[in-house]
Amino acid sequence: MRAVRYHEHGDSEVLQVDDVDVPDPDDDEVLIEVAAAGINPVDTYFRNGSYEPFTLPMVPGVDAAGEAVEVGAAVEGVAEGDAVVATGLSKDHYGACAEYVAVPSDRLARLPAGVDPVEAGGAGVASVTAWRALIDHAGLEPAETALVHGGSGGVGHAAVQLAAATGARVVTTAAPEYHDRLETLGADAALDYARDDLRTAVTEASAGGPDVILDHRLDDYLQFDADVAAHDARIVGIGENDPAVGFTNDGVARGKDLTYQFMSMFNTPDLSEPLGRIAHLLGEGEIGIEVARTYDLDEVAAAHEDVMADSFLGKLVVTP
16 A cells, blocks of 8 residues: 655655555454545644654554444444544554554544545544543533634634534634634634734623633733633643743632643543544534645645645645
8 A cells, every 4th residue: 555654753855655565453443444634733743753653664644534444353333334533643553644544443433424534534633622622621511602712723613613513602713814714614703813902802702701712822822811711711722832931910810710721632531432422513514624625645745834834724634
């Protein structure tokens, strides 16, 4: 089979397409013929050595969707021919930017009939991170208000839809060209993150302050989040943040009894559980993954560059 691999850490030029053997799945694994593999910023962190994968050479790609073509003897609930979605690869397991990938059963879920596999290929990291942040960590409830920073991003646009599906009011920040689409996806208010009066605008749009805040850049918004949050608000930080950046006035956070939670999707005890819920919501049309651009295996280096450099709504996806 053809697989993208990097044999050493470095920039996108270290990625190459190799001919390798099709994986032989273990008893607890499912062999997937990959229809689509999502590209995420974390893929570039493994590639450049910021995060260490378990071995080199390594196949990148945390997310996958496709058809189960071989099922290990110990796997339950998945049969050959099923459409499946997977996530949590490329750290301690070979990744999805290949024609086939073997996936442990605790990192995949069956897809309902009718779900676009290319859309599903971009769902894993984005939607599971959103689920873990908003539901598992923050406990977002109907009639509460959620602020989603960066609503046009992969996690952001999934979080906007998931928060709306819970019955919460959703406020998000994004560049103006994405406001109309984000409102279509479920945002009650989309605000330009560059506006000078953003604090006032968020407070007004959330009727006094959001109850839950999802933030991918706490090094920029740590104090901002405290200033705009409602009393007893829960703030969840994802992504790459500078831990040296602190409050300019942490008394605001103490005065409101705020809770800050830092998280990584890779710490999820059983990825199949939230992934199964996301698959159900995809099947019901409650959430969807916006695919901004697709690439073939020979273009994965370009996808790695684009995911870090370009402005786009949704996800970048490789279709082997």
